[in-house]
Amino acid sequence: MKKHPDRKATKAVVFIFTIMMFFLFSQTLWAAPKLAQSKAKGKDCAACHVKAKMLPDNHADTKAMNWEACKTCHTKDKLSLIGKLPGSHHHQLVEVNCVKCHGKTKKPEALTMEQCVACHGSTAKLAEKTKDIKPSNPHTSPHYGTELDCNLCHHQHTKSENYCTQCHKFDFKVP
Amino acid sequence: MKKDDTKEKTLSRRNFLKTTGAAAVAAMAVGNLGMPAKYAQAAGDALPKKWDETYDVVVIGSGFAGLAAAIEAKNAGASVAIIEKMPTHGGNSIINGGDFCAPGTKLQQENGIPDSPELMLKDMLRAGLYLNHPENAKIVAYGAKDALEWTESYLGVKYVKIGFHGGHSVKRAHGMLNQTGAELVNKELAKVKELGIKIQLRTKLVKFISNKDGRIIGIEVRKDYKFPDEKSGKTAFLKAKRAIVLGSGGFSQDIKLRQIQDPRLTDKFGSTNQPGATGEALLAACIAGAMDVQMDWIQLGPWTSPDEKGFGFVPLFCEPLVGNGLMINPKTGKRFFKETGNRKERADAIILMGNPAIIMGDSYAVNKNVVPHAVQKGMEIGAIKKFDTLEDLAKNYDIPLDVFLKEIARWNSFVEKKKDDDFDCMIFKDTRPTATAPFYAARLWPKVHHTMGGLVIDKNAQVMGFDFKPVKGLFAAGEVSGGVHGAVRLGGVAIADCLVFGRVAGKSAAAEKPWG
Known part of the structure; x- marks a missing residue:
């Protein structure tokens, strides 16, 4: 009988502590990217990543670079950036910044595929362009035709993925 | 007092197990959920303070069965929403081989193949080791031709050849254009869009909500859910004034659940199914009082x-x-x-x-x-x-x-x-x-291919409870339901099942009396 209230008290302390810790940490977690986002520039790693080291030691300074400059060293066959650089960085390096996709807003929201197509052109055309890729054209399928959402593979703010591999063994490099 | 309560509950669970057996063990092992319907429902669920959206009928799943149900419910005058947890529509149906078994069709006649619903039923029962619920198997065998013709005349589906599947007496597999079920799913989807029904992708069922009488009145979902991240998404409540249709498919990819049913089926076995073919929606229905049947008849492709x-x-x-x-x-x-x-x-x-x-x-x-x-x-x-x-x-x-x-x-x-x-x-x-x-x-x-077992339904696709009474407001069709196929599902009969019972479920749901 005596043990019950004790245990309850301990539980309450643990609970309050957990809540406090949660707020402490969640605050910092939320705060960091907000600050960094406002300065986002594809070429200036530190603007978002702050002190985290993103490039190898012997990498040239990227601050003055654009996508064309990247391509002087990173070609399709040598040191390829395909699948290594998040899509948003590529966009930034060709002067497509946050606002150009998300508009002027404090709360950027996920985009629909229409916005991709508005700049990149129709998916049917894209599928035509990639028709010779082996083992299978990544932009059309017997299941969804050419209408699969771009963002199922080509993520912008996280590593892209190969959606086909959940069922198939297609070894695509996804930009 | 508290102690006594616990004891009583444990005892009743034990008694319950004695009478209901394996079906309940499955649910219990997953999350201590195998309460008899009267316990699950007597309390009723805490009702949401506010319903975010209201429809006559909410369909869960966007495969063959779910889409067929949505179309029929809408055509019967109901307002309809479809939710789908994956980021793409079509579930497992869209990677299906596109063979629709039906007896006595025009294509069979053109190819000089005599066939009848009696013969198809006979084949289904023999393969199913006579464990099939005969009334439901009969509805599929006798309704398949009409369902097939509906997909041709109403949806515009093209069938290009007649093929054979093991266990059937005759060639009766109507092969769709391009040998894929996508032909049918995508034409169902086009009709759904034409009728103005919206599919909410990345929207996952969390639980069924029942009132104090045990009637299902809505669902809790997570919107913007990112499979398989269970923490993703935002909670919302969808009110179903008339009914819910569950067309959430089988659980071939659910290693935990299938191992409870058939312990041999460890992660050593892959599956032919899409990764979202898991059993949580089926179990959610059991928690809400639905009875399951023949869950351990799981088909492997050799x-x-x-x-x-x-x-x-x-x-x-x-x-x-x-x-x-x-x-x-x-x-x-x-x-x-x-x-x-x-x-x-x-x-x-x-x-x-x-x-x-x-x-x-x-x-x-x-x-x-x-x-x-x-x-x-x-x-x-x-x-x-x-x-x-x-x-x-x-x-x-x-x-x-x-x-x-x-x-x-x-x-x-x-x-x-x-x-x-x-x-x-x-x-x-x-x-x-x-x-x-x-x-x-x-x-x-072998890979895990089809789960024959699932929820018990009657001829109207009405889900039955552990008390042998209808779980009011809940209908089910397709692979999530059990009984049609018994021990073995024959090739090409899954589509027949989904289309026949999907349409029945949609009509039944729309005809259900609104609760509020």
Whole structure:
């Protein structure tokens, strides 16, 4: 009988502590990217990543670079950036910044595929362009035709993925 | 007092187990959920403060059954929403092979194939070991033709050939354009859009909400859910004024649940299904009082390969080869089972053996029977291999050569006399001895293909509860339901089941009296 209230008290302390810790940490977690986002520039790693080291030691300074400059060293066959650089960085390096996709807003929201197509052109055309890729054209399928959402593979703010591999063994490099 | 309460609950659970058995154990083991309906429902759920959206009918799942239900409910005058947890529509139906079995159709007549619903029912019951709920099996067999014609005339689906599946008495598999169920799903989807029904993708069912009488009145979902991240998404409440239709498919990819039903089916077994084919929606229905049936009848395909993903190309290589080539246990170098046995017998034999089998054929057998596209694609992936000599083949799979060559000679002697003394394999008229180089081979390891069991439904697709009474406001159709197929689901009958009962469920849901 005596043990019950004790245990309850301990539980309450643990609970309050957990809540406090949660707020402490969640605050910092939320705060960091907000600050960094406002300065986002594809070429200036530190603007978002702050002190985290993103490039190898012997990498040239990227601050003055654009996508064309990247391509002087990173070609399709040598040191390829395909699948290594998040899509948003590529966009930034060709002067497509946050606002150009998300508009002027404090709360950027996920985009629909229409916005991709508005700049990149129709998916049917894209599928035509990639028709010779082996083992299978990544932009059309017997299941969804050419209408699969771009963002199922080509993520912008996280590593892209190969959606086909959940069922198939297609070894695509996804930009 | 508290102690007594607990005791009483434990006792009643125990009694409950005695009477209801395996079905409940499944649910309990997953989350201590196997309460009898009266306990689950007597309390009623805490009702949401506010419903975020209200519809007459909410359909869960966007495969064959769910879309058919949505179309029929809408056409009966109901407002309808469809939710789908995956980021794409179509579920497993969109990767289905597109064979729709129906008896007595125009295409059969054109091909001179006599058939009848009686015969289809007979085939289904025989394959199902007579465990099929006969009334429901009959509804599918007798309703399949009408459902097929509906997909042709109302949806515009094209059927281009009539094919055969093991276990059927006649050719009755109506093959869709491009050999894919996408033909049907995408035309259902086009109709859904035309009717103004919205599909909410990335929206996952969390639980059914019932009122104090146990009637299902809505669902809790997570919107913007990112499969398989269970923490993703935002909670919302959808009110269903008339009813919910559950068309959430089977649980072939749910390793935890399928292992409870059939402990052999560990993660050693892949699945031919899409990754979202898991059982949480089915279990959520059980928690809300729905009764499950025959959950441990899980079908494996014996024709799949461990060297490629999903269904792949090896099934298209293996099936035309059985009876024309042979199956070998690479460990012993010998044959081990009747190559032309049914799905279940063969899968069980390979599992019992404990290692992948080899299916092989010579150039004559492969060129004559296998679609070139399947061989070529299978070889590109590396799942099908070509060898100049039997010695090379043996070496590649680590088969004891002496025994293997003797076994080939023995098989060839059976082929010559058209009779297999060892396993009674069917040997066809045009089967020739395995002797012409090059030789082709692939490894076989069964994959989980279809879950025959599921929720108990009546002829109106009304879900039944553990108290043998309807779970008001809940209908189910397709693979999430159980009973139609009994022990074995025959090839091409899944689509018939989904379309027949999907349409029934949609009509029933729209006709349900609104609760508020």
